[in-house]
Amino acid sequence: MSIRIQDIIRAIDSRFTGIRPDMEIDNVSIDSRSLQNNAGTLFFALTGQNHDGHRYINKLIEDGVVNFVVNAIPIHTENKANFFVVDNTLTALQQFGAYYRRLFHFPVIAITGSSGKTIVKEWLNYLLSPDYNIIRSPKSYNSQVGVPLSVIGINGKHNLGIFEAGISTIGEMEKLEPIINPDTGILTNIGTAHDEGFESRAQKIKEKLKLFKNVKLLILQKNTEVEALLDPAVKTLTWSFDAEADVHITSAPSGSTTRLNISYKSDFEITIPFTDAASIEN
Incomplete structure (x- = not known):
């Protein structure tokens, strides 16, 4: 992965402010504890009932992370990193995923x-x-x-x-x-x-x-x-x-296996190592 800052800004419909607008990111994280967090990480500060990724941004900056997707820029960090400000960081993560998939x-x-x-x-x-x-x-x-x-x-x-x-x-x-x-x-x-x-x-x-x-x-x-x-x-x-x-199947249990007779264009038979109904259906 190598994504330019300008492409990220457009992909997640964000307002950018930062110290290094010429950077590229090479990985994405939502976990402040990840050992892969580095200068090339794009960190999404997700929020929920019992967590708020924004709380870890100061520590992540100290650890070398530069790029953050946030709902709001935390106090005392404005001139220390790159921030992509969005209305909802989860929506931004989904938008980035859709953008990346199209590549x-x-x-x-x-x-x-x-x-x-x-x-x-x-x-x-x-x-x-x-x-x-x-x-x-x-x-x-x-x-x-x-x-x-x-x-x-x-x-x-x-x-x-x-x-x-x-x-x-x-x-x-x-x-x-x-x-x-x-x-x-x-x-x-x-x-x-x-x-x-x-x-x-x-x-x-x-x-x-x-x-x-x-x-x-x-x-x-x-x-x-x-x-x-x-x-x-x-x-x-x-x-x-x-x-x-389109495909018709008959099953016949045999000990610890099941024989499936399958009709699709032609008839053929396979044996699977399951006998329970859920596994046979899957």
């Missing part, structure tokens, strides 16, 4: 659903890594903060991205979609997780589907409830154990 042009897979996001992501990484240099969400980095941090990890060696996105209420997915900007989507399932953040199940489905509004292909289990809420312009590949779908 790269390789296929990206996005995964959402009520459960199974992380395991599907890890299985895809395992299956595809022999053929691709993959950037993927670390652990379960699928939140409003985790998604931009995941995308900011892209470098010039990567040629495939796999990112997961999770939401807990309305208005969140539309912020994550431009950051991931996926070509292919995977919807794992729609369960009861985070129901309290939505007025209805239909509202939750609609919000999750916003991640896929620009994909070239969406892969999902055959589900008339979901498909009724899906933009008909989105191309889909559906699968099912019992309904008519």
